[in-house]
Amino acid sequence: MKYTTPAGDTVIDRQRVVGQPTTRIDGPLKVTGHAPYAYERHDVAANQAYGYIVPSAIAKGRVRSMDLAEAKAQPGVITILTTTEVDELPLGMGHTVPLFGGSEIRFYHQALALVVAETFEQARAAAKLVRVDYERTPGNHDFHALAPDAPLVEGSDGPDVSKVGDFEAAYASAPVTIDVTYETPHESHAMMEPHASIAAWEGEKLTIWTSNQMIAWSKQAVAEMLDLDPANVRLDSPFLGGGFGAKLFVRVDAVVAALAAKKAGRPVKVMLDRPLVFNNTTHRSATIQRLRFGAERDGRLTAISHECTSGNLAGQEGENGVAQTRLLYAGANRYTAQRIARLDLPEANAMRAPGETAGLMALEGAMDELAEKLGMDPVELRIVNDTQVDPETPNRPYSSRMMVECLRRGAEAFGWDMRNTTPGGMREGRWLIGHGMAVGFRNSVQMKSAARVRLSGNGKLTVETDMTDIGTGSYTILAQTAAEMLGLPLEDVTVTLGDSDMPASCGSGGQWGAQNSTSGVYAACVKLREDIAERFAMDPTTAEFADGEIRAGGESCKLTEATASGEIVAEDSVEYDELSQKYQQSTFAGHFVEIAVDAYTGETYVRRMLAACAAGRILNPISARSQVIGAMTMGVGGALTEELAVDTRFGFFVNHDLAGYEVPVHADIPHQEVIFLDELDAIASPMKAKGVGELGLCGVGAAVANALYNATGVRVREYPLTLDKYL
Ligand code: MOS
Structure with missing residues (x-):
């Protein structure tokens, strides 16, 4: 149709x-x-053997040799697949470096071998005995050291810069201006179910039972990487324990399972253990984002500039923090640009609403700062800058856009008018109380x-x-x-x-x-x-x-x-x-947060969250609400706790498990309320629905940060907002 x-x-x-x-x-x-989750599918193929990955212990260099003798002699070991016995695999969809093969090491925890044994424990024990002789080369692992010299992202139409009007002139003559820089850290998806695959061959036909978000893309990628006719590749992934972008593309578990199954002559199953989920798969790159606004005294933006620098190992895919700034607010003079630093860290790629999540953490913080400078209500500042057309392409209307309605409905339901406008001015015993808001924006595709x-x-x-x-x-x-x-x-x-x-x-x-x-x-x-x-x-x-x-x-x-x-x-x-x-298709939200900060210890508790969302027809209010509150929870993590710590000497993420990489738990999450506005968007789809899942996350981090500022009077522009930064 x-x-x-x-x-x-x-x-x-x-x-x-x-x-x-x-x-x-x-x-x-x-x-x-x-x-049935991927690793548990004991019934799909008989005689499954267990594979365990030997990951690289260096971030950059070469495998000189591998000594397998001791590992091979261990009980239960069937075979060992090594990276040097196969050519570098071609890139599959979404990959910027090969998943496996050859002797070059490009990132820490790159898969170098797969030990296949009768049991998981046997495979793991033997894997520890594979000796790798490395030739190590120094790498650039420090984003902050490289960011100042990062070149512009090169898109298919040239450098990723967008200019409308004359930003510099408008900024220079604006009665009110701000110039602020925000930072977001490297982050990990941290979904519950690790990547896992079981691979089996029947002649030329390969079946992979796996955990994957995009089956058609991934089937094609497997066929290309392994040089197979796509008709001979089958992927099956009926249930996933989360993906968050980490499973958009095939990762190494599927590939080494397939190669080892061929070598062993029987089905092989492989799961990435948690450190490999963090270091071998993808993550969200850190960003440094400079925002400059020029505004009239009534709040109307006349000059908007947003420059975002992120990093990646290869390719031109960065964390596009400026994506929403090109679309969200009116303003005649605009400048946006993306830069990318070359980092010898694992590949960065899509994670939990890539682009807008990190971009709004900066943009909507900056808008809060501008509102304060103008002496204006932050909600009203957004409303006076509403647009019903793409502000960079004015003959391109939105298919539907209810940002203003989201803000008004949300503010009323939240009780925004009772907020104390003096930062640090509201106190309940030892608790400093603050309220903050931000706009949520995410495209609908x-x-x-x-x-x-x-x-x-x-x-x-x-x-x-x-x-x-x-x-x-x-x-x-x-x-x-x-x-x-x-x-x-x-x-x-x-x-x-x-x-x-x-x-x-x-x-x-x-x-x-x-x-x-x-x-x-x-x-x-x-x-x-x-x-x-x-x-x-x-x-x-x-x-x-x-x-x-x-x-x-x-x-x-x-x-x-x-x-x-x-x-x-x-x-x-x-x-x-x-x-x-011909229409710009996007979804909108108003996010409102109440936070309490312990005046003595600096501990932070989000007490109340509310999201008012406009995303076309809501197909099922229960599952849509679950999507949004889950996303709001991720927003709390992004604002307050989540950060991959880089060892800049050796080039790896130090906190590569769920003890060191802190995501919110139930006890961190308070009352959450979700309001869906009545909206039918017949342009977006025959269902008159748009997307909603990621909208619930976009803007939440800034709403938390703005609430924290309102509570404490200390503006922190470096996420996550841990207490050492505002105490
Ligand atoms: Mo999403 S990060 O496109 O799975």
Whole structure:
């Protein structure tokens, strides 16, 4: 289906099932431990052997030789795969350096060998006995040392600089200006389930049971890296214990499992232990962000500049902190630029709303500083700078934009007017109390997405697509969509996900999963409805599907009559026409935070959080709320605790486990409230939905920081806001 924005209501607008608060249909499987996660799939292939990775102990250099003799002699050892026995693998999608092969070492904990044994313990014990002779070369591991000389990011259209009007002149003549620099640290996804894969060969055919967000991309990447016909590669990932961007692309577990399974002649399973999740996979790069604003005394921005420097090992992909600044606020004179430092650290890549998360931590802090300088309410400052068009391309309107409504609704529900505007001015006993807010902004992305639906003889429907459920609720919203379209109860719909043998979906990433994968199912269901209507000589455009029946022109027929002679199968995809490309598609939130700071110890407690979100139709208020409160929790981590500490001498992340890398726990998270504004966006998707998952994170860090400033009167511009910085 080529989606063209409809004039009026569609089946989805009935909202009998879609839009209704629905608990996860996969919930019971998960809480009873029956959901099959990658490493636990003991039943998918017989005779599985265990692989354990030998990681590099240096960050840069070369493997001179490897002594395997002692390791090979250990009990249970089947084989050892070494990096020097295979050529450097070509880059797969999303990779900037090879995952495996050759003797060059580019980052600490790069995989150098896989020891395969009968048990996990045997493989691990033997792996410790592999002796590697290294030739070490010095590297650049210190982001702060390299950042000042970092060159501009080179995009496909040249350097990543955007200029509108004359920033310098407008800034020089503005009555009120600020010039501030914010820093965010290197961060890790820290999802619960580590990367894991089981690989098995049947002749030329390779199957990998894994934990991956983007099945179609990753199948293609495996085929390219291992030089296989994509038709001979199958990936299966029905459940994930989180991904957060770390599983958008195939990582080394899948590749060494496949190579070792071939070598061992039997299935091999590999899990990255926690230090390798931190050092061998990807992370979010640190940033240094300079913001300069010029404003009129009434708060209207006349000059906006945002420059962001981040780092990476190779490639041109940095942490795009300026992404939202090009779109969020009006202002005639603008300058934004991205620079990237070459670092001998593990690859940086997408993590938890890449770009906007770190960018808004700086932009929305700077806006708070400007509001204070203007003597203006921070909410009002945002509102006077609203725009309904892309401010860099003024003939490009937003498909829908309810930033102002989010702020007004959020402020009212939060009780923003009771805030003390004097920093450090509110106290309850030993606690300093502060309130802060920030705007949330994240783009909504249209992606092609396909699905197949099968209506069986007993009237039950099966949905098949390679879409993934990374903990987000995909199973449930896809079942809701199909049930709505065919007029069936939710219990009559079965959803199968994550298998590359099924039609290719949009996958899970960039908060594009929900609206595109449901739209793919919508498209397949439209086709199925047409097929059924034709069988009864009914007009598919006016036919109604309800209660297991199709009704038109005063007649009704049971769907089971249509399937009496066998199941009916329909497959289609949603694709978007150029019309929708004429619109900027984004989602908005107002984030509000109340914080308490111990006046004596500096300990920080977030006491209350509220998010008012506008993200098109909310397909399921329960799973959408779960997405947003989970994201708000990540925002607290980003603001207060999360930081990868770099050993700048040896080039690795020191705190490479969940004891040293602190993410918030339940006890850190207070009352959270989420308000969804009524918004239908027919331009964004046939579901009239946009993305929502990452929106819940974007802006939260700044709201926490602004609340901390309001509580203490100390402005910290270096995240995370640990107490040593404001005591
Ligand atoms: Mo997201 S960081 O695009 O999985």
